[in-house]
Amino acid sequence: MQENKQMITIKGTRDGLTLFIDDSCSFEEAFIELNEKLTENLSKKDEPTVYVTVKLGNRYLTTDQAEKLRGLIGRGNRFSVQSFESNVIPKDKALSWMEDSEVKPINRIIRSGQVLEVTGDLLLIGDVNPGGKVVSTGNIYIMGSMRGIAHAGVNGDRNAVIAASYMKPSQLRIADYISRAPDYESDGVYMECGLIDEEQDKIIIDRLQVLSHKRKDLNGFERRMNNG
Amino acid sequence: MGEAIVITSGKGGVGKTTTTANIGTALALMEKKVCLIDTDIGLRNLDVVMGLENRIIYDIVDVIEGRCKLKQALIKDKRFEYLSLLPAAQTSDKAASTVDSMKKIITELKQEFDYIIIDCPAGIEQGFQNAVAGADKAIVVTTPEKSSVRDADRIIGLLENKEMEPPRLIINRIRNHMMKNGDMLDIDEIVHILSIDLIGIVLDDDEVIKASNNGEPIALHPNTKVSIAYRNIARRILGETVPLQSLEDEKGMFQKVKKFFGIRS
Numbered sequence: 109m110q111e112n113k114q115m116i117t118i119k120g121t122r123d124g125l126t127l128f129i130d131d132s133c134s135f136e137e138a139f140i141e142l143n144e145k146l147t148e149n150l151s152k153k154d155e156p157t158v159y160v161t162v163k164l165g166n167r168y169l170t171t172d173q174a175e176k177l178r179g180l181i182g183r184g185n186r187f188s189v190q191s192f193e194s195n196v197i198p199k200d201k202a203l204s205w206m207e208d209s210e211v212k213p214i215n216r217i218i219r220s221g222q223v224l225e226v227t228g229d230l231l232l233i234g235d236v237n238p239g240g241k242v243v244s245t246g247n248i249y250i251m252g253s254m255r256g257i258a259h260a261g262v263n264g265d266r267n268a269v270i271a272a273s274y275m276k277p278s279q280l281r282i283a284d285y286i287s288r289a290p291d292y293e294s295d296g297v298y299m300e301c302g303l304i305d306e307e308q309d310k311i312i313i314d315r316l317q318v319l320s321h322k323r324k325d326l327n328g329f330e331r332r333m334n335n336g
Numbered sequence: 337m338g339e340a341i342v343i344t345s346g347k348g349g350v351g352k353t354t355t356t357a358n359i360g361t362a363l364a365l366m367e368k369k370v371c372l373i374d375t376d377i378g379l380r381n382l383d384v385v386m387g388l389e390n391r392i393i394y395d396i397v398d399v400i401e402g403r404c405k406l407k408q409a410l411i412k413d414k415r416f417e418y419l420s421l422l423p424a425a426q427t428s429d430k431a432a433s434t435v436d437s438m439k440k441i442i443t444e445l446k447q448e449f450d451y452i453i454i455d456c457p458a459g460i461e462q463g464f465q466n467a468v469a470g471a472d473k474a475i476v477v478t479t480p481e482k483s484s485v486r487d488a489d490r491i492i493g494l495l496e497n498k499e500m501e502p503p504r505l506i507i508n509r510i511r512n513h514m515m516k517n518g519d520m521l522d523i524d525e526i527v528h529i530l531s532i533d534l535i536g537i538v539l540d541d542d543e544v545i546k547a548s549n550n551g552e553p554i555a556l557h558p559n560t561k562v563s564i565a566y567r568n569i570a571r572r573i574l575g576e577t578v579p580l581q582s583l584e585d586e587k588g589m590f591q592k593v594k595k596f597f598g599i600r601s
């Protein structure tokens with residue numbers, strides 16, 4: 109019985125191939141069987157590369173193993189691994205995701221010349237004054253006046269947002285995007301947020317209400333669970 | 337035991353020395369024993385504004401370096417016995433004055449005086465650190481200009497790390513017509529941004545400049561608005577709840593200020 113059980117299953121989809129690797133066998137066994145399957149199918153030349161999504165079930169791949177599979181599947185340039193999908197992640201990674209998406213409440217005024225940096229989402233109960241700066245790896249929520257500089261998603265999270273009770277920033281930065289206040293004196297706005305608009309390819313300021321449909325997964329943890 | 341209050345601003349020329357001289361004078365007029373300290377070493381001014389320049393024999397650096405006793409360096413004001421001045425050095429190198437030496441001087445002065453008012457140099461470097469070192473409280477002076485408010489905010493942030501209560505605010509050189517036209521930040525906005533208690537507002541008045549040229553702090557004049565403003569600040573320092581009086585009431589713009597005063601009892 110054991111002998112006949114398929115360790116590797118391949119299915120064609122619209123976007124390419126999906127390759128299921130059974131999660132109860134050892135990596136070596138799976139590797140050998142996959143090697144055989146691929147060798148049978150080799151030969152035909154001059155066909156475009158087919159993209160492969162590898163589904164691992166409850167198997168955890170080390171970086172080393174991932175590289176080996178990538179090399180095996182990519183051999184001969186017929187296939188190319190698009191992504192590995194697994195149900196499991198190691199504890200340390202889960203903890204760092206959690207830290208990255210925890211909300212850090214802080215109540216003080218960030219005055220001129222002061223910089224507040226947090227890992228995760230920042231909930232500031234207080235103002236950011238002109239010349240003050242707040243930085244976070246996640247979202248920034250300010251219950252107060254935002255008159256200085258805020259940098260959300262500082263490690264590159266373009267989905268991060270900056271929300272404030274009162275917005276009159278000198279600069280908003282999200283991941284690698286920067287927007288600054290106009291050179292003329294302008295009025296601030298109440299209950300608004302800054303976020304990256306994909307189509308316009310820049311940071312826009314909009315009403316807080318838009319977040320409910322533009323950023324469904326406001327929580328970075330859920331976002332990562334869903335998107336890896 | 338007396339209380340040491342530093343007058344600081346970050347930005348230069350906004351009225352620290354003028355404020356020190358006038359608050360000191362006003363407190364002395366109320367029969368408090370006051371000692372003014374000029375910590376702006378190399379750019380001493382307070383003695384000139386107080387009209388005491390000619391009497392300087394020793395200065396603060398002489399005290400620190402042990403060339404004289406603290407008592408010998410204090411200049412008694414010729415007009416009333418309650419006021420003394422410890423002048424800054426005009427020539428000696430700044431390195432002489434340190435955080436520790438300032439603390440020591442102020443502790444000694446607190447034995448004898450009710451209030452020690454410290455005139456801080458502009459900037460946020462060592463001179464500032466020395467000036468605030470021995471202080472129990474701070475008053476931040478700003479003018480209704482963006483750059484001045486920005487620097488005041490920076491100073492308030494730096495004072496947060498010191499062991500003293502939150503500083504209080506004086507807005508100096510207010511020009512009525514400019515504020516009415518919106519050409520100056522208004523008081524509401526300044527207090528909102530800095531979010532500290534307002535302890536007084538002082539109009540811009542040519543008499544201030546005239547008075548300091550004559551070495552007579554304007555607080556000595558009985559009836560100008562500015563003089564009353566300084567005396568009100570002195571009363572608020574003493575803990576009185578000073579009701580808004582005519583000078584601050586008759587102008588419409590001052591109505592708004594009401595809510596900032598009188599909160600503390």
Ligand SMILES: Nc1ncnc2c1ncn2[C@@H]1O[C@H](COP(=O)(O)OP(=O)(O)OP(=O)(O)O)[C@@H](O)[C@H]1O
Nearest residue numbers: 348349350351352353354458509539540541544545
């Ligand atoms: N309320 C006022 N109305 C008119 N002039 C004023 C007022 N306050 C201060 N001044 C003038 O502004 C100038 C600067 O004041 P002052 O020397 O007190 O400032 P400062 O903050 O001590 O300056 P520095 O930073 O150089 O020590 C002086 O000429 C002074 O007379």
Ligand SMILES: [Mg+2]
Nearest residue numbers: 352353376381
């Ligand atoms: Mg001065």
